[in-house]
Amino acid sequence: MAKWLVKTEPSECSINDFAKQADTSIPWDGVRNYQARNFLRQMAEGDQVLIYHSSCKNIGIAGVVRVTRSAYADPTQFDAESPYYDPKSTQEQPRWQAVNMQFEEKLPQLISLDRLKNTEGLEELPLVRKGNRLSVMPVSEGEWQIIRSLQCD
Template sequence: MNYWLMKSEPDAFSIDDLGSRPQQTERWDGVRNYQARNYLRAMQPGDAAFFYHSRCAKPGIAGIVKIVSAAAPDPSAFDPRSPYYDPRGSPEKPSWFMVEVQLRRRFTRAISLNEIKANPALRKMPLVQRGSRLSVMPVTPQQWNAILKMAQSGSKLDSN
């Protein structure tokens, strides 16, 4: 199993939005960065990811999702009504991909970016590297465990 961090702006799509979807599952689409796309393509069902709220008053990790589908062409790239439309791609030769994620756990409080930056075990995490703005990035098992330890003091398991 591999570990990941996936960013979303909560006013666009939050962990609560994911929790309200049927089976708490939704497509993670709209990624339009080639490196982030490559990470999506590397994801496998069963992998886990932190759900990170970005570009908000208190950015941080809000919970955990499970990857439930392998990467597939992102249909939003082919829809002219979508803000993620890309006229250069086609279903036969897609440029952009998406995965489906399912909510596994919400933290009772977000693990803030400041807390993550202050943890020496997370010093090399791509999230805290200068200039790193990817919306999808890998997380090492050591980083995963360090963040879980930070969340242990206040998290609840969802019903799933």
């Protein structure tokens, strides 16, 4: 199983939203960056995902979810009423992907970006590298273990 990190604004979809619907698989849609889309295409059922809260007062990793449905055509690209509508995308050749994810765990304490930046072994994690703004990114097994150990400190 692969490991991932996805960024979200808590006002859009937070770890608490996943927790409130713990028995439900939630679509992760609206991604409109080609590299992030390509990572979504690689996600498989059972993969674990860190939920990272961004663009808010308390920035950091807030919890873990699991992929319950691998990549499929993002339905928001076809909805003219959606802010994620893409008139160039067609049913025959969709440009954008979505996955479904389900709640696994809310961390007892947020793991802040500053803490991640100052943790040995996470220097190559795309999240902490300057200029990286991707909303979906892979996490190596080693990075995953380091991050998971931080919640115990």
